[in-house]
Amino acid sequence: MSGGLTARRTVRGARGVALGGAVVAPVAVLAVGALSTGWFFPQLLPSTITGRHVVDVVGDPATRSAMWTGLRVSLVATAIAMGLAWPAAQVLARPHLPGRAAIAALLFLPSVMPAVGLAIGIDVVALRAGSAGTTGGVVIAHLVPTIPYVTAVLTAGFVRHDRRLEATAAVLGASDRQRLRLVTLPAMRGALVVAGALGFAISWSQYLLTVLVGSGRVITITMLLFAALSGGNPSTIGVLALVAAAPAALLLVAAGTHADRRAAS
Amino acid sequence: MAGRAAGRAVRLEQPSRLSAGDVFRLALVVVPVGGLSIAALVDSTTMDLDVYRSVFDRPGFWTSYAFSIWIAVASSTFAAIGAAVIGFRWARRNRPTGRFTVAVLQYNLGIPHLVWAVSLVALLSPSGWLARLAAAAGCIDRPDQFPVLIGDRHGIGIIVHLVTKEIPFLLIATMPLAGPALRSSLAQAATLGASPLAQLRHVYLPRVAPAFVPALVVVIAYALGAYEPAAVLGVRQPRTLAVVAFDWFREPDLRVREQAFALSTILLATIVVLSTIVVVATRSWWRGTTPTRAAPRFAAHGRIRSAVGAR
Numbered sequence: 001m002s003g004g005l006t007a008r009r010t011v012r013g014a015r016g017v018a019l020g021g022a023v024v025a026p027v028a029v030l031a032v033g034a035l036s037t038g039w040f041f042p043q044l045l046p047s048t049i050t051g052r053h054v055v056d057v058v059g060d061p062a063t064r065s066a067m068w069t070g071l072r073v074s075l076v077a078t079a080i081a082m083g084l085a086w087p088a089a090q091v092l093a094r095p096h097l098p099g100r101a102a103i104a105a106l107l108f109l110p111s112v113m114p115a116v117g118l119a120i121g122i123d124v125v126a127l128r129a130g131s132a133g134t135t136g137g138v139v140i141a142h143l144v145p146t147i148p149y150v151t152a153v154l155t156a157g158f159v160r161h162d163r164r165l166e167a168t169a170a171v172l173g174a175s176d177r178q179r180l181r182l183v184t185l186p187a188m189r190g191a192l193v194v195a196g197a198l199g200f201a202i203s204w205s206q207y208l209l210t211v212l213v214g215s216g217r218v219i220t221i222t223m224l225l226f227a228a229l230s231g232g233n234p235s236t237i238g239v240l241a242l243v244a245a246a247p248a249a250l251l252l253v254a255a256g257t258h259a260d261r262r263a264a265s
Numbered sequence: 266m267a268g269r270a271a272g273r274a275v276r277l278e279q280p281s282r283l284s285a286g287d288v289f290r291l292a293l294v295v296v297p298v299g300g301l302s303i304a305a306l307v308d309s310t311t312m313d314l315d316v317y318r319s320v321f322d323r324p325g326f327w328t329s330y331a332f333s334i335w336i337a338v339a340s341s342t343f344a345a346i347g348a349a350v351i352g353f354r355w356a357r358r359n360r361p362t363g364r365f366t367v368a369v370l371q372y373n374l375g376i377p378h379l380v381w382a383v384s385l386v387a388l389l390s391p392s393g394w395l396a397r398l399a400a401a402a403g404c405i406d407r408p409d410q411f412p413v414l415i416g417d418r419h420g421i422g423i424i425v426h427l428v429t430k431e432i433p434f435l436l437i438a439t440m441p442l443a444g445p446a447l448r449s450s451l452a453q454a455a456t457l458g459a460s461p462l463a464q465l466r467h468v469y470l471p472r473v474a475p476a477f478v479p480a481l482v483v484v485i486a487y488a489l490g491a492y493e494p495a496a497v498l499g500v501r502q503p504r505t506l507a508v509v510a511f512d513w514f515r516e517p518d519l520r521v522r523e524q525a526f527a528l529s530t531i532l533l534a535t536i537v538v539l540s541t542i543v544v545v546a547t548r549s550w551w552r553g554t555t556p557t558r559a560a561p562r563f564a565a566h567g568r569i570r571s572a573v574g575a576r
Contacts, residue, residue, distance in 0.1 A: 022429075023369050023370075023372065023373045023429075023433075024369075024372075025388060025394075026381070026384035026385055026387065026388045027376065027380070027381075027384045029384065029387040029388050029393070029394045030380075030383065030384045030387050033387060040392070041392040041396065041397055041400070041408050042396075042397050042400035042401065043397065044394075044397050044398065044401050084293040084294050084297065085293075085294055087290040087293060088290050088291050088293050088294040088295075090290070091283075091287045091290050091291055092291070094279045094280070094281075095279055096279065096281035097281075097283075098281070098282070098283060099283075103291060103295055106295050106298065106299030106302075107294065107295065107298050107299065108479075108483075109298070109299055109302045109303070110298060110302045111483045111486065112482055112483060112486040112536060112540065113302060113305075113306070113486065113490070113533060113536075114486065114489055114490025114507060114529055114532035114533055114536060115486075115487065115490040115491055115492060115507070116490050116491075116492050116507040116510045116511050116529060116532070117305075117306075117309060117490060117510065117528075117529025117530070117532055117533055118302065118305055118490070119492075120305075120309050120510065120511075120514050120525060120526070120529055121302075121304070121305025121306055121307075121308055121309035121529070122301060122305045123514075124305070124308040124309055125301065125304045125305055125308055128308070140297075140301075141301075143297050143298070143301075144297070144298055144301050144302060144305075147294050147297060147298045148294075148298055151294050156441075197375075201374070201375045204377065205376075205377035205378065205379075207377070207378070207379050207492070207493055208492050208493075208511070212514075222377055222379050222380075225379060225380070225383065226379060229383065229497065234387075237383060238387070241379075241380045241383045241384065244377055244379065244380050245375075245376045245377060245380040248375040248376070248377065249372045249375035249376050250375075251375065252371040252372065252374060252375035253368045253371050253372050253375070255371075256367055256368055256371040257364065257368060
């Protein structure tokens, strides 16, 4: 009996490892590549491990500048998206909302447009508005794919949120600001964290919009990575890819576990 | 005292009509997203039929178009089947999806497409890690004996990329609908003798369809219009229409840029056609979502009727 249970647990564990492996393996190969030098076929593992490439690439002013540009763009875009989505999500969370289908259709229009076509179109709009080639223009362009998902997560949060808590606080004499600070924000913390992480990840991953609207003047890590792909050193490519993947992936996992812990407690 | 602190009253009843303030708050998100998307659509659409004719006449257009459609259809089909089977298996289990599993899915979602494409090159290319594993196992001696998976004529690398990225997306999209209620319906169906396939087809898919089908439309749109996977994992010839559109748009010749606009309109029209096919093909699932209308159909299938009634 317990033997059967153990066996089943082992199978389950093996399946978990297989799933994790399938998702993690490709990036793990990159990570090993980033830490090696002269790692050629048919070596399964590199003969020498070195942090030289990591130090070189991360220490390079071009990498640093691209990193900061990307962080600035994505943090500002996420903050604006959350600021705009917060009041809208409160309305969208209502059970009866006239025109909900039309609003949803407009919000998810960019998701069903061809990514290349959308980026080309937004670039044409930005060129006409004179915002192409500026950080602000890239931030505005990033709002288009970011706002819908941030709004969706916050709306789901407000749907679950019990508004009677605010009514109770009001009866007990709490002011508007006190209710927001002491009731609404703490209750919505999980949704806010997930929305922020998702918004950041979406903005951080944008390549087409950044390349086109940035007109080569706003350089982010993904652009350095793309440039390195043609003829770059494999270790350099590995380091750049890790730098490009780390913030968004870590943030999403952290936000997910955070929300989980709150749900469990 | 009370007058100072109370502030505005909290209205608990949810009004079903929109006030001017509500419209303004909705406009905060609808105008930047919908407005910019529509402006982008209008500005990058060309009505000049001659441009389309010149695009159709350009050498390689039809090959690229067929290549794009093949990649979109194949990857979306595999992703849909994969996500349906995995999601169904998870929904049947007697416990919620593990934290570790969710974390893995979220991590995959967080990795930029470009990085995922680059890591697939490191894994699947002729001198990549899988080829080395094959060499270590004695299956191959030289890299050129490894099957061409990256930069191949059939777009296998691109399809692998899209499938591995879109299965987690579809799973996360459907997860909120795969709760305990669905699990007990599946258990009832099983008790009444429904085979796993019947449970998948008549209980699981109808119940997750409201999230699954829209997510699948997003997947198809992405597969047709994506640039990074096709540019990194694709071959020089044939290129996908998305890659061709990007290259043409960056050419200084204005007529070529106009042709890039035509390509994005063609891609959009193709997305509309493919999405309509998906929505029509899955309409029986949608019909199954209301128990009353579904009941006669399930009566024909007999044994699992009560599992559907018990929502």
